[in-house]
Amino acid sequence: xxxxxKKEIGSVLDMLKDCKSVFLIGCAQCATVCKTGGxxxxxxxxxxxxxxxxxxxxxxxxxxxxxxxxxxxxxYQNKAFMKNSDAILALTCGDGVQVIKDGFPDKMVLPALDxxxxxxxxxxxxxxxxxxxxxxxxxxxxxxxCPITMCAKGLxxxxxxxxxxxxxxxxxxxDCAWILIYERLKASRRIEDMERITxxxxxxxxxxxxxxxx
Amino acid sequence: xxxxxxxxxxxxxxxxxxxxxxxxxxxxxLEDARPLVGKVDAINVTDLQSAVMRMxxxxxxxxxxxLGIDPVFQLTCRDRNRLALSSDILSASALGIxxxxxxxxxxxxxxxxxxxxxxFDLDAVQLLGTARNLCQGRDMSGNKLxxxxxxxxxxxxxxxxxxxxxxxxKMKKKIASxxxxxxxxxxxxTRRFGLFMDKAAKYNVPIIAGIVLxxxxxxxxxxxxxxxxxxxxxxxxxxxxxxxDKHKESVNIACGLIDKLKDMCSGVHIMPIGWERLVPDIIDxxxx
Numbered sequence: 267x268x269x270x271x272k273k274e275i276g277s278v279l280d281m282l283k284d285c286k287s288v289f290l291i292g293c294a295q296c297a298t299v300c301k302t303g304g305x306x307x308x309x310x311x312x313x314x315x316x317x318x319x320x321x322x323x324x325x326x327x328x329x330x331x332x333x334x335x336x337x338x339x340x341x342y343q344n345k346a347f348m349k350n351s352d353a354i355l356a357l358t359c360g361d362g363v364q365v366i367k368d369g370f371p372d373k374m375v376l377p378a379l380d381x382x383x384x385x386x387x388x389x390x391x392x393x394x395x396x397x398x399x400x401x402x403x404x405x406x407x408x409x410x411x412c413p414i415t416m417c418a419k420g421l422x423x424x425x426x427x428x429x430x431x432x433x434x435x436x437x438x439x440x441d442c443a444w445i446l447i448y449e450r451l452k453a454s455r456r457i458e459d460m461e462r463i464t465x466x467x468x469x470x471x472x473x474x475x476x477x478x479x480x
Numbered sequence: 481x482x483x484x485x486x487x488x489x490x491x492x493x494x495x496x497x498x499x500x501x502x503x504x505x506x507x508x509x510l511e512d513a514r515p516l517v518g519k520v521d522a523i524n525v526t527d528l529q530s531a532v533m534r535m536x537x538x539x540x541x542x543x544x545x546x547l548g549i550d551p552v553f554q555l556t557c558r559d560r561n562r563l564a565l566s567s568d569i570l571s572a573s574a575l576g577i578x579x580x581x582x583x584x585x586x587x588x589x590x591x592x593x594x595x596x597x598x599x600f601d602l603d604a605v606q607l608l609g610t611a612r613n614l615c616q617g618r619d620m621s622g623n624k625l626x627x628x629x630x631x632x633x634x635x636x637x638x639x640x641x642x643x644x645x646x647x648x649x650k651m652k653k654k655i656a657s658x659x660x661x662x663x664x665x666x667x668x669x670t671r672r673f674g675l676f677m678d679k680a681a682k683y684n685v686p687i688i689a690g691i692v693l694x695x696x697x698x699x700x701x702x703x704x705x706x707x708x709x710x711x712x713x714x715x716x717x718x719x720x721x722x723x724x725d726k727h728k729e730s731v732n733i734a735c736g737l738i739d740k741l742k743d744m745c746s747g748v749h750i751m752p753i754g755w756e757r758l759v760p761d762i763i764d765x766x767x768x
Contacts, residue, residue: 418587419557419598423605424650426584427638427665430708436587448646460646463653466562466606466620 267296267386268359269393270303270379275314278355281376285352287321289344289373291366293358294329299387302379303331303357311357311378323351331362337369348373401471407459409450414467416443422464424448482550483522483579484632486747487661487686493747494768495552495663495688496759497524498544500535506543512756517548519763522579524552524663524749531558531591538568541577552634553577556585561601562610562620569611573629581634581663582607582654605653608633612658635659637687638709639676640669648679655685663749666692666703668712670740677744686746691737693730693755693762697721730755731762738766 282288290308297303305327312322324347328336341348353374356363360381367375383395398415404422405412414420418436421444428435429442451460486493496516498509513523525540541551553572560568572580584604588596602610610620617628635654641647651662667673667689680687692710694700697720700712716733723729738748748768752759 419584419600419603421584421600421603423603423653425641425646426604427636427641427647428584428586428708429641430706432642435708436589444646445643448643448649452645457649460649461652463605463609463656465609466602469601 267299267384267393268361269382269385269395270297270300270359271382272302272307273378273380278376278378279318282315282320282353282355285320285374287323287350287352288315289323289347289351289354290325291331291340291354291356291358291362292325292327293331293362294327295331297331297358297362297379298327300393301391303327303362307357311355315355323347328358328362328366331356331358332365334365334368337365341369400467401476402468404464407462407464408447409454409456409459411443411447411450413443413447416441416446422467424460481521483552483661486521487632490746491521492742492768493661493686493688494520494763495522495524495747495749496520496756497526497749497751498540498756499526499529500537500540502532502534504535506535506540509540510543510547512759513544513547513549515757515760519760520549520750521747522550522552524554524581527554527556527583527585528559528591529554529586531586531588531593531596533591533593538572538575538577541572542575545576550579551577552579552581554581554583555607556583557600557602557604557607558585558588559596559599561599565602565607566610566614566619569614569631570625570629573631578630579632579634580611581636582611582659583636604635605650605657608635608654608657608659615658632660633658634661634663636664637662637680638665639667639680639689640665640672640709640711642709644676644679651680652683655683659685661686661688661746663688664690665709666690666707666751667737667741668692668694668710668716670737670744672711673741674744688747688749689741689745690749690751691734691741691762692751693753693758694720694733695726695730695753695755727755727758731758731765734758734762735766738762738768742768 292303292308308325355376355378356366357378363377385393385395400414425444432445434440434442451457525537527537537554541553544551582604588598611633615629617625637651697717700717703710
């Protein structure tokens with residue numbers, strides 16, 4: 267899922283300083299699981315904004331916010347509310363904010379969240395990154411540990427030599443990805459996968475912005 | 481004798497290390513290097529070590545060369561993509577620099593510009609392969625070069641890494657990609673270094689053991705806590721702590737380590753970390 271974090275309320279209020287009325291949009295998927303853009307967070311945001319003297323013209327939760335057709339349906343259904351709203355505040359990931367803008371081209375759409383990474387939900391409140399969406403998956407060779415994500419330097423041919431007590435030099439609470447890969451491959455008797463030299467990555471596979479027709 | 485010649489002659493190799501200044505006042509760097517002319521086979525010039533912004537290694541190497549010292553250009557993967565790395569390899573060779581040591585590099589968050597974009601477009605294995613191909617006349621895209629670099633390529637290894645096996649696998653890959661010599665992380669525990677050599681000797685590549693000058697007990701304890709693969713035994717920590725003359729004791733400790741390492745490997749790489757002035761004394765006293 268896409269992991270998001272609430273922006274400081276001060277910076278949200280700063281974005282909205284010239285707006286009197288705001289429509290709030292959340293997302294029923296990732297942002298609900300992250301407790302950043304679900305029903306409760308929309309209610310909390312409404313209370314905060316009203317306390318600052320803003321008028322909240324309405325609230326909606328898209329399922330999901332990154333779906334253009336659903337955003338357009340919402341735009342159609344809420345034409346009247348929208349007329350009275352100076353801005354839309356999106357409690358969604360950055361993708362959601364931009365899709366909402368596509369559905370409401372005449373409105374100012376503002377992000378209430380920071381979008382962090384694609385990651386896993388470990389348990390309530392704990393999320394961790396496992397994939398950087400590189401476009402050329404190699405984890406068949408590393409027993410399902412992505413060195414591009416899990417190694418701070420994204421190395422492809424083994425450890426950098428900076429790990430101490432099996433932890434990464436960048437963050438001593440994070441395991442060294444290459445020690446993990448080594449141990450997994452050793453346990454499954456596949457050390458030869460680590461002995462093979464991996465060539466440089468092709469970064470042209472990650473040119474931005476990407477489009478795909480499936 | 482230059483590094484390549486020393487390797488070829490199978491003599492006991494002695495290298496040292498210097499860091500370019502933060503700024504452009506190179507007087508201290510050159511003053512410290514001058515007494516080493518004819519005493520060492522080569523001097524490494526670090527490439528923004530610890531990810532701290534300084535004058536570049538390439539300029540430092542060129543200045544040492546003017547003094548008559550064979551420089552080792554340290555080149556890390558941290559700050560340059562494959563275009564810049566390849567280009568700097570050609571630039572070094574065009575300036576007459578003969579040795580390049582390829583390293584991954586410390587992460588920018590460890591240094592004084594922690595917000596810098598980490599590059600790591602290539603890793604050290606891929607960088608070695610790139611340099612070897614350049615020496616053979618081709619760039620990474622297979623394009624032909626006009627005038628070929630002629631380089632002695634080196635790499636690093638951490639003999640006290642724990643676990644050691646992944647480090648040895650990477651070392652083998654570095655050799656397969658063109659590494660002609662290795663300089664190691666600082667060695668204080670010669671017994672563990674011996675265990676490493678038992679495994680690495682079969683690779684048949686010159687291994688130059690790293691000697692870091694121990695300055696204080698505080699430094700030793702810091703390295704034990706934070707620096708990968710360094711373990712300063714308690715006896716050495718106490719020796720430097722109790723010594724009334726730290727410089728003298730630091731030289732004695734270094735000489736003691738060199739004496740034990742002399743028969744185990746191909747040479748020593750002395751990293752003075754600010755105490756460059758002690759290096760000639762160490763070389764004389766160690767008889768190397």
